Amino acid sequence: MGICYQGKTLKEAVHEKEQLFKDSGYAYGLEKLDLVEGDPAKFMRFQMRLVAACINAREIAKLISANPMSLIQGELLFLLATPEGDVTSASYGLAGHIQSFPFMVRSIADLGFEEDPGINVGDIFATNDTLYGAPHNADNYTWVPIIYGDELIGWTVGLNHIVDVGGLQPGGLGTISASVFTDGFTYPPTKTGANFKQHKWWELHWKRRTRTEAFNVLDDKMRAAGAVALHDRVMEIVEEFGVDYFRQGLREIVERERRVLTQRIKAQAVPGIYHYLVFDSVKYKGVVGKLFASSNRDWLLHKPGEFQVLPDGRLFMDLEGLSSEADFHCNAYESAVRMLCSLGAWPMFAYTATINSSLMYVTDWNLPPGSMFNPQNPFAATVMSLAGVGKYVHMFNHCLSYAYFARGFLEECFPQGAAGGGYGLAGVFADGFRWAGGDMTLITCWSSAALPYRDGDVADNCSANPAPDQGETERAEFLQPTNLNIGRKLVPNYCGHGKFRGGLGIATCQLIVDPGRSLTLAVFGSTGGMGRSATGMAGGYPGVDDIVVLAHDTNIREMLKEGGHYPRDFVEIREWLEEGKLKARSVELYQGSTANIQCKDGDLFANATAARGGWGDPLEREFSLVENDVPDGWLSPDVVRTVYGAVLDDNGKVKVAESNELRQQMRNRRKEKSVDARDWWEKERERVLRKEWCEDVYNMYADVLKYDKFRRQFMGMWQLPEDYGL
């Protein structure tokens, strides 16, 4: 006798759910929505009560946390799921996680948790293990069964992104790891509490296996308290509506919204095949040395996506050709892919009254075995799986924007490219106190790419967290007193150009003060020296790279004593160094993630991201827009002239005749410099035959040519002999 409805075991219920959809095409086989259609008002009230309960749990529980990411930057979520794991309601916050929880429930069902350790009233379960459904080990899940009588009728869940995972590097988003053994504290699904309370022994794990025990213990209490509070509130709703209504109602939410999503695609898109591509890099050579011999190399990562809008309104994403798994930090499993990529789906079509798992029924993925998103090594490192997957979030934005553009729904276009930066840090103060922290300021405030009718906005959104907030700088400095914020601003000219230009990237600048005995900084970024995506939109240029600059041993302390100004971003650091105003012993520049960097008092740390792409040919930019760019500080006069072909007079007005003449000259230069595609193809083909690539590019091609689909494309494009190989 199982614990689910009609005596089914959890395993039977989970697999029956999957089979019902496969056989009928409806979630839970629900061809008719009796509750929705019978009394829509009652159903809406039921659904809104559930959502309110989730939000209530979040707003109460987050006050237990001391972690700035949860407390002030919105990196948390509380949700309600069916016994089979489908999420039906959720709070504001890290919305994508509703895609992961079904994998966890399937895991514990298949692992036989119902028999051992048992699933009883008041039990608390937890995991952050990617093999069992968590997207990466920084995101920790805590959940409680809802049992009515003897029947499991649902789960309540709390989750958040913790500050430090106890990996090789400080923070929760490491950029170096060779296997799960260097990922940090990773625990498979575990029963961590009973009687609605965590066991005392569980705290010891946070204290001994991570660098930030206080933050992590309080976060754990927050998740558990929120899940329990939500459990209690849901039980009241069950009593009010009746258990039969509750059980059926959760299922109807999923099926009703599945229908909404497919209908929306059919109403706004155009069926067909769309292609998306982005490149990324991993740089371990000379960093990990002999200790991790198989990792002591660099990778250029190939991330293609064939995005199919199917005749029935469903979506199929084929990632064949994706780089292979390797001993690096950014492998991922299907749950991570679905979780993070849903964040591109929400704004494009998956928005409904309540976020829920209906998206699972609308999207299918091909993740080839052996690729970095389907690793066959069970010990593959995944500490930063979301860096690997993050690039695919914007496949939805990119491809559906073209689909909506073609259909005439320009206002629904929202093309984006990879973005996001932050850091982990750990140190020892002068008095010997060991501490650690992390910051995600630049995962809260991305600028957006240009639209087909408008420039991108600035610092207005965040794909990774739909409810973000930069939080208070003072609170961040209280928790991380070594990092004094001296600049947070938009950077002029830092965007992809176009008829409509991308929103300017946002930058931070910090002064390192009094770190004591040591301070280690590990910065993560979203690019690798190849832009934010491999293709621009409709003739616009793609967004440009993230920037990390470390200026060591500067004279900034002396400058501050003299009461002068100080540089506020990486461009100003460079300009001040060139002018001799600022002095530094050495300067490091990265276009994305870094390894560990040792910092000292007086160092400057500048970071920037989200310089998004443009739309359309820059030479078609309206002069009236150009006239606003310069006085508003978005673009400098030289860029306006050389990129946009606009000449300004002393009052900032466009000299129309002169500008039109300049634009014509620029088009003439395009004619002179360019060649027919066929001539270009012949020369490019010769390069391919000569295999003239640097080591990283050569290795990338050698790897992905193993996959049939890409090989066919590559061989066909260049008409290569059958025995061509690398």
Added chain:
Amino acid sequence: MEKRDDRFTKENLKLLVEGKLDWEEVKKAIRLAPKDGDRFWKYLEVLQERVPWKDKILLRISDHLYIVAKEGGGRVVKCDCGQEFGDYRVNWKLSCRVYVRKTREEMAEVVSVEEALPNPDLVEMREFYCPGCFALLGVEVVPAGYPVIFEMLPDLDTFYREWLGKPLADERPDWFQDKTLDMPARWAKEG
């Protein structure tokens, strides 16, 4: 004639296409639920009035590019300047003029912050121009030797028959097939 859904008017759509619709009006369009059901037909009208030629537009696929039905048969990609790029099942980029930025200096002409320049050891920047009007139609930032990216192959017959309920007269099963590789195959054969 079917009744117009003027909750979003053709006039506003025209302004939206031109990038001149007031932001408050755009927001109303974003909030419109359900969307105006005749949007695509209004869009075709607006687009057809903007181009100087008479070929019937089947679909707009980029700022300047349209798939059009030719009178004598065939569906081809056409620029608003009148330049034709051939069968829409073949990537139109292979009918463009191409310029490749390979050095930092060349890329710096269009990437305006030096720290953010792409790494020329890893990637090059390809620009695809219309051979007729030399509008910039596409940009790729890819390693040398990367196959040209076919951004969009619409399933036109499914779209018109099943989604719009107005099938095209020249329906054929092979309209939804990527024929791009036929072109380099032909080039190789011709030598």
